[in-house]
Amino acid sequence: MKKTLFILLLLTAFISCKSTSSTVNTNLDNKTERMLKGDWTLTSVNYPNSAYFKVNSFNIEDSKCFVNSNWSFVSNNNKGEMSLNNVSSACKNFSSPITWYINKEGNFVLKIINEYKAKEVNNGFVLAINNVTETSFDLVDTINVAGQTKNITYSFQRN
Numbered sequence: 032m033k034k035t036l037f038i039l040l041l042l043t044a045f046i047s048c049k050s051t052s053s054t055v056n057t058n059l060d061n062k063t064e065r066m067l068k069g070d071w072t073l074t075s076v077n078y079p080n081s082a083y084f085k086v087n088s089f090n091i092e093d094s095k096c097f098v099n100s101n102w103s104f105v106s107n108n109n110k111g112e113m114s115l116n117n118v119s120s121a122c123k124n125f126s127s128p129i130t131w132y133i134n135k136e137g138n139f140v141l142k143i144i145n146e147y148k149a150k151e152v153n154n155g156f157v158l159a160i161n162n163v164t165e166t167s168f169d170l171v172d173t174i175n176v177a178g179q180t181k182n183i184t185y186s187f188q189r190n
Contacts (some may be wrong), residue, residue: 063133066163068106070190073097078183084176086183089143089156094183096122104131133160139170
């Protein structure tokens with residue numbers, strides 16, 4: 032009898048100590064991911080002192096070359112595609128499949144796959160996601176410029 036009571040009390044203690052934070056965060060993340068589902072155009076890239084220095088976005092091209100690029104997000108499998116449209120002779124054409132998701136901290140995690148499989152790509156980008164609506168959202172990347180932290184804001188509009 033004592034052994035059964037002890038096991039019952041121990042089981043109750045384990046169940047009552049279970050964290051529920053992961054359940055709450057997951058629901059919020061899935062909602063945001065569903066809002067991003069569809070086709071988007073990156074309409075602007077803004078950062079302080081943009082006239083004085085260039086930013087190589089996502090290790091691909093100058094940030095200004097990303098303006099008018101097309102992005103597609105599929106929320107049920109967290110895949111998609113991005114493509115740069117050659118807006119000037121200084122920019123190259125580029126297209127690649129991507130994987131993406133919103134992590135438990137509410138950040139947008141992006142992997143540019145190119146010709147590899149997602150599991151073979153060991154690096155990616157973690158950006159803050161802000162101002163999410165049905166028609167627009169912003170991704171914010173933080174970089175270090177001469178020892179100072181600067182934010183680069185990528186603004187998207189739904190097609």
